[in-house]
Amino acid sequence: MVPPSLEDNFEDILQKARDGLGLSMKALSEQSGVTPPMLKALFHGDYDKTSLTAVAPLLQLDAESLVDIAEGAWSPQVHTPEGLWQITSPFGKGMTVHAYLLKIPNSSEALLFDTGTSLEAIKAILDKHKLLIAAIFLTHTHSDHIAILKDLLEAYSKPPVYVQANEALRGAQVFKEGDSFTYPPLTVETRLTSGHSPGGTTYIVHTEEASIAIVGDALFAGSMGRGFISHKEALRNNMEHIMTLPDTTILCPGHGPITSVAEEKAHNPFIRGAS
Numbered sequence: 001m002v003p004p005s006l007e008d009n010f011e012d013i014l015q016k017a018r019d020g021l022g023l024s025m026k027a028l029s030e031q032s033g034v035t036p037p038m039l040k041a042l043f044h045g046d047y048d049k050t051s052l053t054a055v056a057p058l059l060q061l062d063a064e065s066l067v068d069i070a071e072g073a074w075s076p077q078v079h080t081p082e083g084l085w086q087i088t089s090p091f092g093k094g095m096t097v098h099a100y101l102l103k104i105p106n107s108s109e110a111l112l113f114d115t116g117t118s119l120e121a122i123k124a125i126l127d128k129h130k131l132l133i134a135a136i137f138l139t140h141t142h143s144d145h146i147a148i149l150k151d152l153l154e155a156y157s158k159p160p161v162y163v164q165a166n167e168a169l170r171g172a173q174v175f176k177e178g179d180s181f182t183y184p185p186l187t188v189e190t191r192l193t194s195g196h197s198p199g200g201t202t203y204i205v206h207t208e209e210a211s212i213a214i215v216g217d218a219l220f221a222g223s224m225g226r227g228f229i230s231h232k233e234a235l236r237n238n239m240e241h242i243m244t245l246p247d248t249t250i251l252c253p254g255h256g257p258i259t260s261v262a263e264e265k266a267h268n269p270f271i272r273g274a275s
């Protein structure tokens with residue numbers, strides 16, 4: 001099987017880190033010794049190992065992990081547990097977004113995390129497994145993650161919708177950092193992973209088989225979401241609220257493949273660069 005490709009390639013990672021740190025190309029060139037034309041080419045995706053290795057530490061990125069990503073040498077190897085479905089739908093030009101469905105054991109209901117853009121894709125899984133939606137949890141309110149919320153509420157007799165208080169949304173109930181929700185035998189814990197958005201939330205659910213964290217755009221396999229609010233805050237939250245979870249925790253990002261805490265500790269240039 002061909003592994004699902006990562007959300008960000010090495011030049012996306014470089015750009016996110018440089019924007020996050022507010023470092024100019026001129027300063028980066030002077031400090032790394034990489035000439036301005038070579039640096040420009042690198043940021044446009046022209047891979048050169050020596051240049052990449054020289055700039056990585058200045059961008060607080062782990063060079064070895066970044067080289068592996070540039071050379072296509074790594075993608076996360078994670079087994080998706082029973083009763084968890086990643087639902088991929090198109091968004092914008094050539095992009096996709098994921099929603100996740102998690103079955104509540106011994107019931108005919110599931111929890112939905114984000115909506116993505118395709119009602120049909122969600123309906124297909126619910127119908128196939130004869131499930132209804134018990135509740136909808138939003139990781140954040142960027143349009144690709146809530147695109148069909150209204151349609152879902154109409155199609156599934158208005159299940160409750162939950163969102164963190166910093167991103168209050170009409171029709172959704174707000175919660176505060178650390179609140180939790182119970183759907184026996186599941187408990188949904190919340191951790192604030194803001195920085196990409198003001199109320200970005202990671203939902204942690206322990207099933208019999210695994211611990212699962214739905215992280216939204218806080219973290220991607222091998223990368224992280226853009227720090228629209230604050231890159232520093234986003235990275236700090238990732239370190240404190242996601243990377244402190246047990247290594248076996250399965251991470252479900254809003255874009256790119258499913259990963260795990262262990263995989264990111266070993267291969268994410270941002271995480272390794274901040275460790």
Ligand SMILES: [Fe+2]
Pocket residue numbers: 140142196217225
């Ligand atoms: Fe987002």
